[in-house]
């Protein structure tokens with residue numbers, strides 16, 4: 529990567545706010561959304577994600593002010609990945625053909641000093657998938673976000689005959705110790721979604737208590753919130769712990785506001801995107817609910 533490209537210089541300027549201190553989680557969360565929205569060029573997020581999630585992921589990123597690019601062929605990665613502000617890898621519809629592109633993209637992101645975020649969908653559904661997730665973890669993602677069952681699977685390291693699929697069989701709080709251990713082992717941020725979203729760097733643990741249960745009835749909301757984490761980490765790459773908690777809370781608030789006008793999962797999907805797009809400072813400052821977990 530030529531670090532003197534105009535794209536890179538501009539990004540350095542946009543992240544000058546990185547390191548800024550905030551008095552509260554709510555102010556920090558609002559600042560992250562503003563950084564994404566007000567960047568002189570929207571944070572460019574390369575998404576190598578599953579077929580089910582592509583539409584929702586792209587629309588959630590756009591409604592937050594980021595720019596999604598679903599570019600996943602291995603041939604394009606050397607040219608494209610160095611130009612992105614963050615990379616998002618999601619193994620939801622993994623095949624052997626996709627894995628080399630994921631590994632190549634992670635390696636190029638690392639070489640180019642770009643943050644990258646992993647969503648280990650259904651890790652543990654098969655030994656192929658679990659091995660792939662563990663190999664990706666060794667490529668040092670900045671953040672890993674999964675549901676409780678996925679994070680427990682990564683921690684246990686063996687595929688489980690009882691593992692059901694993409695939906696969690698566990699509460700996020702069941703996976704706190706597993707998340708802390710993974711964060712220490714792989715020196716990354718680990719987030720576990722659920723009724724309370726857990727975020728840890730291996731030492732600190734916070735819980736973000738936003739969102740509505742109906743989010744679980746829309747496929748790929750987990751995939752979409754992981755993409756939002758990538759967008760938030762893109763604007764404050766030296767504070768991935770804070771960016772991750774902020775993204776989970778902001779997405780949850782969009783779900784809460786969307787639910788006020790929704791009649792069920794179908795309309796919540798639409799209202800969630802509208803709410804994220806229209807989210808204002810007052811709503812964020814009033815609703816962010818992030819606290820330490822002991």
Ligand SMILES: Nc1ncnc2c1ncn2[C@@H]1O[C@H](COP(=O)(O)OP(=O)(O)OP(=O)(O)O)[C@@H](O)[C@H]1O
Nearest residue numbers: 675721722723739740741743747748749750751753
């Ligand atoms: N009981 C709940 N109450 C409030 N919000 C919830 C609840 N369960 C999940 N959520 C929220 O729903 C979103 C998706 O989380 P979930 O744990 O369902 O992800 P997931 O299982 O990976 O989903 P998918 O694989 O379908 O993308 C997150 O923003 C999370 O905070």
Ligand SMILES: Cc1ncsc1CCO
Nearest residue numbers: 578580620621649694748
């Ligand atoms: C349902 C489903 N299956 C593979 S990926 C995916 C989207 C939610 O993770």
Ligand SMILES: [Mg+2]
Nearest residue numbers: 649675750751
């Ligand atoms: Mg998931």
